[in-house]
Amino acid sequence: xxxxxxxxxxxxxxxxxxxxxxxxxxxxxxxxxxxxxxxxxxxxxxxxxxxxxxxxxxxxxxxxxxxxxxxxxxxxxxxxxxxxxxxxxxxxxxxxxxxxxxxxxxxxxxxxxxxxxxxxxxxxxxxxxxxxxxxxxxxxxxxxxxxxxxxxxxxxxxxxxxxxxxxxxxxxxxxxxxxxxxxxxxxxxxxxxxxxxxxxxxxxxxxxxxxxxxxxxxxxxxxxxxxxxxxxxxxxxxxxxxxxxxxxxxxxxxxxxxxxxxxxxxxxxxxxxxxxxxxxxxxxxxxxxxxxxxxxxxxxxxxxxxxxxxxxxxxxxx
Amino acid sequence: xxxxxxxxxxxxxxxxxxxxxxxxxxxxxxxxxxxxxxxxxxxxxxxxxxxxxxxxxxxxxxxxxxxxxxxxxxxxxxxxxxxxxxxxxxxxxxxxxxxxxxxxxxxxxxxxxxxxxxxxxxxxxxxxxxxxxxxxxxxxxxxxxxxxxxxxxxxxxxxxxxxxxxxxxxxxxxxxxxxxxxxxxxxxxxxxxxxxxxxxxxxxxxxxxxxxxxxxxxxxxxxxxxxxxxxxxxxxxxxxxxxxxxxxxxxxxxxxxxxxxxxxxxxxxxxxxxxxxxxxxxxxxxxxxxxxxxxxxxxxxxxxxxxxxxxxxxxxxxxxxxxxxxxxxxxxxxxxxxxxxxxxxxxxxxxxxxxxxxxxxxxxxxxxxxxxxxxxxxxxxxxxxxxxxxxxxxxxxxxxxxxxxxxxxxxxxxxxxxxxxxxxxxxxxxxxx
Numbered sequence: 001x002x003x004x005x006x007x008x009x010x011x012x013x014x015x016x017x018x019x020x021x022x023x024x025x026x027x028x029x030x031x032x033x034x035x036x037x038x039x040x041x042x043x044x045x046x047x048x049x050x051x052x053x054x055x056x057x058x059x060x061x062x063x064x065x066x067x068x069x070x071x072x073x074x075x076x077x078x079x080x081x082x083x084x085x086x087x088x089x090x091x092x093x094x095x096x097x098x099x100x101x102x103x104x105x106x107x108x109x110x111x112x113x114x115x116x117x118x119x120x121x122x123x124x125x126x127x128x129x130x131x132x133x134x135x136x137x138x139x140x141x142x143x144x145x146x147x148x149x150x151x152x153x154x155x156x157x158x159x160x161x162x163x164x165x166x167x168x169x170x171x172x173x174x175x176x177x178x179x180x181x182x183x184x185x186x187x188x189x190x191x192x193x194x195x196x197x198x199x200x201x202x203x204x205x206x207x208x209x210x211x212x213x214x215x216x217x218x219x220x221x222x223x224x225x226x227x228x229x230x231x232x233x234x235x236x237x238x239x240x241x242x243x244x245x246x247x248x249x250x251x252x253x254x255x256x257x258x259x260x261x262x263x264x265x266x267x268x269x270x271x272x273x274x275x276x277x278x279x280x281x282x283x284x285x286x287x288x289x290x291x292x293x294x295x296x297x298x299x300x301x302x303x304x305x306x307x308x309x310x311x312x313x314x315x316x317x318x
Numbered sequence: 319x320x321x322x323x324x325x326x327x328x329x330x331x332x333x334x335x336x337x338x339x340x341x342x343x344x345x346x347x348x349x350x351x352x353x354x355x356x357x358x359x360x361x362x363x364x365x366x367x368x369x370x371x372x373x374x375x376x377x378x379x380x381x382x383x384x385x386x387x388x389x390x391x392x393x394x395x396x397x398x399x400x401x402x403x404x405x406x407x408x409x410x411x412x413x414x415x416x417x418x419x420x421x422x423x424x425x426x427x428x429x430x431x432x433x434x435x436x437x438x439x440x441x442x443x444x445x446x447x448x449x450x451x452x453x454x455x456x457x458x459x460x461x462x463x464x465x466x467x468x469x470x471x472x473x474x475x476x477x478x479x480x481x482x483x484x485x486x487x488x489x490x491x492x493x494x495x496x497x498x499x500x501x502x503x504x505x506x507x508x509x510x511x512x513x514x515x516x517x518x519x520x521x522x523x524x525x526x527x528x529x530x531x532x533x534x535x536x537x538x539x540x541x542x543x544x545x546x547x548x549x550x551x552x553x554x555x556x557x558x559x560x561x562x563x564x565x566x567x568x569x570x571x572x573x574x575x576x577x578x579x580x581x582x583x584x585x586x587x588x589x590x591x592x593x594x595x596x597x598x599x600x601x602x603x604x605x606x607x608x609x610x611x612x613x614x615x616x617x618x619x620x621x622x623x624x625x626x627x628x629x630x631x632x633x634x635x636x637x638x639x640x641x642x643x644x645x646x647x648x649x650x651x652x653x654x655x656x657x658x659x660x661x662x663x664x665x666x667x668x669x670x671x672x673x674x675x676x677x678x679x680x681x682x683x684x685x686x687x688x689x690x691x692x693x694x695x696x697x698x699x700x701x702x703x704x705x706x707x708x709x710x711x712x713x714x715x716x717x718x719x720x721x722x723x724x725x726x727x728x729x730x731x732x733x734x735x736x737x738x739x740x741x742x743x744x745x746x747x748x749x750x751x
Contacts, residue, residue: 017522094635094638094639095639095640096638096639114640116639116640116641116642116643117523117524117525117594117640117641117642118523118524118525118594118640118641118642119640121593121594122594122639122640136524137524137525137640137642138524138525139523139524139525140524171521174524177522177524200521201516201521202517202518202521203521205518206518206521206522
């Protein structure tokens with residue numbers, strides 16, 4: 001049974017907002033075990049055998065979708081990927097219609113990514129199964145924040161008291177939103193850095209200090225989290241050019257020197273090398289946590305799937 | 319009309335903002351008009367006498383901003399269903415917005431609305447004409463011809479006029495006909511991609527925000543143009559406290575500038591979209607509590623002249639969507655009165671203050687003889703049960719579409735009877751049976 005004493009009782013994982021400290025910690029603790037399982041030759045268990053997981057991705061995704069797929073399969077579930085772009089949505093079916101159709105197939109876990117903020121929450125109101133938000137618009141991406149926290153915790157021992165800078169396109173980033181909430185919850189000091197056009201005007205009220213100068217932001221930071229700059233933002237009026245962006249907000253070895261000695265670098269991927277991050281850093285295993293993040297992704301998603309299935313099972317048996 | 323029995327409403331608390339009267343008295347209605355007001359009326363023998371003790375008798379509401387789907391989108395609302403909702407909400411006159419398909423931008427279409435409403439609507443309908451052709455904001459529509467055909471004001475619907483030059487021409491040209499120009503202040507470039515008030519909440523929710531500057535930039539522009547041209551400007555559905563301050567200043571300068579606010583913006587704020595409630599997606603967006611209080615202050619001191627419902631019915635298929643993909647708008651005809659009277663229940667102001675922006679003030683703006691209780695005025699009247707508690711249930715709305723942000727909310731005050739031109743069009747308690 002559970003390795004933690006705290007019983008996770010949420011029906012869905014729609015965001016980090018709404019999780020409390022013991023819930024977040026119990027998810028990370030559970031994930032630790034799955035890191036070990038995933039390093040064995042026989043990686044698959046029968047823990048959730050017989051359950052059905054549907055991955056419903058309305059936005060193209062390679063890493064998150066395969067990470068959820070592998071996580072579900074390692075727990076022994078039947079995993080189905082819905083290729084939404086090519087299906088009924090293009091025929092005018094609404095999100096709710098799709099959800100009702102899938103719901104009738106009686107899945108146990110529904111993993112959703114959608115381009116609209118609040119889409120996962122809307123779905124959760126219409127279906128009977130547990131819904132996991134795999135990214136909704138510019139709102140939240142909770143499993144990304146959990147895997148980031150797990151990567152940092154395994155590398156540095158604890159998050160409490162760490163100074164962590166999140167840099168780049170904060171305004172359009174669901175990763176940044178989830179991370180600010182979770183890192184604060186776990187006791188880290190969070191800094192946000194980016195050009196004013198890519199920072200929400202009220203970001204200073206999120207519980208993070210806001211910087212527009214990268215060197216100042218990185219001062220004495222233990223972890224630097226770089227965000228992806230979407231190509232479409234480069235061409236609109238948010239920044240003048242990718243070359244100017246890299247000059248002022250890109251991360252290279254010189255700039256990383258402003259951070260604390262031994263500072264670690266993270267990126268949720270996929271990276272724009274030479275736009276927000278220099279390859280020299282991204283590929284240096286001594287400072288880059290980027291591949292660890294991907295590995296932790298599977299473990300964290302296994303933990304989330306497991307916890308939600310357990311909570312649901314407990315719910316139906318009571 | 320001659321087959322209509324005269325009616326005498328007795329013992330009601332008559333509240334008439336136009337004359338500032340608030341007293342218990344009887345009102346006698348004959349041939350669709352108010353025939354007598356007083357305490358010891360002796361109506362003729364065939365009069366139907368109704369005891370309206372404990373009820374408030376007020377002029378029927380005049381709603382300057384009602385959208386229906388007729389013509390073009392009758393599945394949302396048609397003139398008949400809108401008029402049923404209006405009657406139940408105590409609205410006796412609706413000004414129908416020109417954003418239909420086709421757009422009401424020529425005299426024939428103005429006549430079409432007037433003609434269809436004669437057979438379909440149980441309340442008075444006054445058409446608004448489009449300010450620019452097809453609401454594109456490029457070319458002034460035929461304001462003179464439409465005014466002749468019965469258009470009472472000229473509005474660009476929910477479309478802002480992006481070009482200051484076009485707005486200047488519209489305000490100047492309309493001066494020749496003394497026409498009222500109504501515009502929605504919103505800079506379309508700043509509002510693009512916005513679905514709610516820009517602020518801490520929108521950035522937390524990951525939703526695009528519409529900053530207050532999108533509104534104030536256009537208010538400042540249009541006030542300056544009204545001053546330049548001498549045109550009559552109605553700033554529609556103001557949503558911010560800063561906007562109210564600008565209107566207050568313009569009025570102090572003596573400009574012919576007026577403003578309206580939707581009842582939703584007086585009663586709700588941005589927090590009502592929490593949980594991505596698409597029923598609370600409105601245009602302009604619900605703003606902060608500070609703005610809501612600023613709007614109430616504006617109504618109380620007269621900076622805001624008119625309260626409207628902003629009735630904008632949207633069927634389920636436009637609302638059962640992720641927030642940013644849903645359409646903006648809310649039904650308002652049936653909640654206008656209760657919402658506005660929350661000003662009285664919350665002790666912000668008295669009945670006359672709360673009812674003036676719904677009755678005599680819009681009538682004065684339109685220059686029509688309505689919205690008042692006076693001998694010879696049309697018998698457009700409502701009886702209000704001031705204390706009646708009720709729960710707003712969207713499914714029970716008479717509108718074809720059921721979208722109201724008040725859904726599930728506890729309300730107080732309700733119209734119990736509505737008379738249009740002396741005819742009973744709504745009688746919830748069978749007072750006139």
